[in-house]
Amino acid sequence: MLPLVVKRITRESTDIVSLELADPAGAPLPAWEPGAHIDLQLITRQQRQYSLCGDPNDLGTYRVAVLREELSRGASMYIHTFLREGRTVWARPPRNLFPLLPAGEYLLLAAGIGITPILSMANDLKRRGAAWSMNYAVQDDAHLPFRSEIEALGNAVTINSRDRAGRLDLSAFLAEVRPGVSVYSCGPARFTDAVEEAMQHWPARSLHLERFEPKPIVALPNADFTVTAARSNVVVEVPAGESMLHAMKGKDLPVTGSCLRGICGSCAVTVLEGAVEHRDSLTSDPESRIMYPCVSRALGSDLVIDL
Amino acid sequence: MKTEFRKLDENDLRERLGFPDAATTEKIMDHIDASCLTFLAHSPFLCLSTSDSAGNCDNSPRGDYPGFVRVLDDRTIVIPDRLGNKLADSFLNILDNGHVGLVCFVPGMTETLRINGTAYITDDPELLGMLEQDHVTPSLATVIRTEEVYLHCGRALLRSGLWDVEMQDLAKEVPTSGTMWAEASGLSAEVGKLIDEGMVGAYNTLY
Numbered sequence: 154m155l156p157l158v159v160k161r162i163t164r165e166s167t168d169i170v171s172l173e174l175a176d177p178a179g180a181p182l183p184a185w186e187p188g189a190h191i192d193l194q195l196i197t198r199q200q201r202q203y204s205l206c207g208d209p210n211d212l213g214t215y216r217v218a219v220l221r222e223e224l225s226r227g228a229s230m231y232i233h234t235f236l237r238e239g240r241t242v243w244a245r246p247p248r249n250l251f252p253l254l255p256a257g258e259y260l261l262l263a264a265g266i267g268i269t270p271i272l273s274m275a276n277d278l279k280r281r282g283a284a285w286s287m288n289y290a291v292q293d294d295a296h297l298p299f300r301s302e303i304e305a306l307g308n309a310v311t312i313n314s315r316d317r318a319g320r321l322d323l324s325a326f327l328a329e330v331r332p333g334v335s336v337y338s339c340g341p342a343r344f345t346d347a348v349e350e351a352m353q354h355w356p357a358r359s360l361h362l363e364r365f366e367p368k369p370i371v372a373l374p375n376a377d378f379t380v381t382a383a384r385s386n387v388v389v390e391v392p393a394g395e396s397m398l399h400a401m402k403g404k405d406l407p408v409t410g411s412c413l414r415g416i417c418g419s420c421a422v423t424v425l426e427g428a429v430e431h432r433d434s435l436t437s438d439p440e441s442r443i444m445y446p447c448v449s450r451a452l453g454s455d456l457v458i459d460l
Numbered sequence: 461m462k463t464e465f466r467k468l469d470e471n472d473l474r475e476r477l478g479f480p481d482a483a484t485t486e487k488i489m490d491h492i493d494a495s496c497l498t499f500l501a502h503s504p505f506l507c508l509s510t511s512d513s514a515g516n517c518d519n520s521p522r523g524d525y526p527g528f529v530r531v532l533d534d535r536t537i538v539i540p541d542r543l544g545n546k547l548a549d550s551f552l553n554i555l556d557n558g559h560v561g562l563v564c565f566v567p568g569m570t571e572t573l574r575i576n577g578t579a580y581i582t583d584d585p586e587l588l589g590m591l592e593q594d595h596v597t598p599s600l601a602t603v604i605r606t607e608e609v610y611l612h613c614g615r616a617l618l619r620s621g622l623w624d625v626e627m628q629d630l631a632k633e634v635p636t637s638g639t640m641w642a643e644a645s646g647l648s649a650e651v652g653k654l655i656d657e658g659m660v661g662a663y664n665t666l667y
Contacts, residue, residue, distance in 0.1 A: 196502075196526070197501070197502070197525050197526040197527050198525050198526065199525055199527075224586070224589075224590055225590065226589075226590060226591075226592050226593070227527055227530065227590070231501060231527060234497075234501070235498060235501055235502075403661075413594070
C-alpha cells in the first residue's frame with residue numbers, strides 16, 4: 154500500500170470532513186478518472202473505500218470526504234475524532250468501478266455523502282463541454298458540503314434541500330424517459346434504491362449506480378461446493394458456513410478482497426465452468442462469467458475458475 | 461524448597477509499603493475522559509480479570525484492531541467477543557459476579573489504562589453490528605459500566621522492556637504451544653508437532 158500524508162483536513166459541512174492526501178516525498182500519485190475510489194487504511198488497520206472527489210489533473214493530491222457516523226464500525230469516527238494533519242494513512246492505487254461512459258447527455262443524481270464521485274464527474278463534464286445536469290439532495294445548507302465548489306459549477310446544478318430548491322420527487326422527475334441520457338447516481342441506499350425504482354421503465358443500461366451498502370438480495374441457502382483453480386491446479390472445498398473467498402485465501406490462492414460485501418469488485422475471478430449464484434451488487438447479467446467470491450457462490454456442486 | 465512463608469496482614473503491609481500520594485488516588489476517575497478515549501481508540505489489547513462469587517479468579521487476554529473497545533458514553537464501554545477456546549471462563553464469572561478489571565495496552569506506550577467496573581453480557585444486534593470486523597459480526601459483547609478509570613504508571617513495562625524489539629527473541633526459548641499442550645495432556649512429542657502445524661491453519665482464521 155502507498156503511504157500517504159494527511160496534508161489538510163477541512164470541515165465541509167456539519168458532519169463531513171475532507172482529507173487531502175499526498176505522497177510523503179511529494180512524488181506524483183497514480184492517475185485516476187472521475188468515479189474512482191481508493192481503499193484507505195488507517196493506523197488502526199481498519200480499511201474502507203472512499204471515492205476520490207478532488208481534481209484528477211492534480212496528481213499531487215488525492216481528496217476524499219468522510220461522513221461522521223456514530224453507529225458505524227468505527228473508521229469514520231476515528232477519522233473525525235483522532236486523525237490529524239501530518240499523520241500517515243495507507244492507500245491502494247485508485248480503481249474505477251463507476252466510470253463515465255460515452256453518452257449524448259449526462260444526468261448526475263447525488264444525495265448526502267454520495268456527492269463525492271459525482272462532484273469530480275460534474276467538474277469533468279463541465280471541462281469537456283458535455284451536455285449535463287445535476288441534482289444534489291441534502292437536508293439543508295448545514296449539511297451541504299463543498300458549497301462553493303458546487304455553486305461554481307453553475308446553472309446545471311440544482312440543490313434539492315429545505316434551504317434551496319426543495320425536495321426532489323424522484324418518481325416524478327424520472328417519469329419521462331429521456332433517450333440518450335445516461336444517469337449516474339450515488340448516495341445512501343434509500344436514495345439509490347428510489348432512483349432505481351423510478352427508472353424501471355428506462356432502457357437497460359441507462360442507470361449507473363455506486364452503492365455504499367449491498368443491494369438487498371434473496372439468496373438460496375448456502376451449500377458446500379468445490380472450486381478448482383485451473384491454472385494453479387488447486388482444489389478448494391467451500392463449506393456452507395464459509396465464503397468462497399475465505400476458503401480460497403486459506404489455500405493461499407492469489408485473491409484479494411476489500412469490501413467483502415459484493416460492492417467493491419476487488420475480488421473478481423473469471424469462471425470457466427459451472428453455474429454461479431451472483432449475490433453481489435455489481436453484476437446485472439445472471440449469466441456473467443465474472444464472479445465476486447466474497448459473497449457469490451456456486452449454484453451447483455462444482456466451479457472451475459481461471460486462477 | 462521451602463514454599464510456606466510469613467503471611468502479612470494489612471498493618472504489616474502498610475509498614476513495609478507506606479501509603480500512596482494523594483496525587484495517585486486523586487487521579488482515579490469514575491469515567492472515561494478525552495485522554496482515556498484517545499488511549500482506548502489506539503489500544504488493540506487488554507487483559508480482562510473476572511472472578512466468580514466465591515472469589516475464584518480468571519484473567520484472560522483480549523485483542524483486536526486498535527479501538528476494538530468501543531466507548532458508548534463516558535461511563536459505558538463494550539468489548540466484542542471474538543473466536544476463542546469456548547471455555548467461557550470470563551463469561552461464566554461475569555454471570556455470577558459482574559465485577560471486572562481491565563488493563564489496556566497501546567503498543568510502544570509504557571503506561572497502561574486500568575478500568576474497573578461492572579459488566580454484563582449482551583447479544584443486542586445493533587450493538588454487535590457496530591463491532592463487525594473483517595465482515596464477521598461477534599455473537600456476544602461484554603458491556604462494562606466504569607467505576608474506576610486511571611492510567612497506571614509505566615515502570616513495570618519499562619523494567620520489563622516489553623516493547624523492545626530485541627526482547628522478542630525470548631519467545632524462541634519457550635516451548636511451542638503444541639509441545640506445551642502435548643506435555644500437559646500426556647501426549648507424545650509427535651502429537652505436539654501436529655498440534656503446532658494445526659495451529660498455523662487455525663491462526664489463519666482470526667474472526
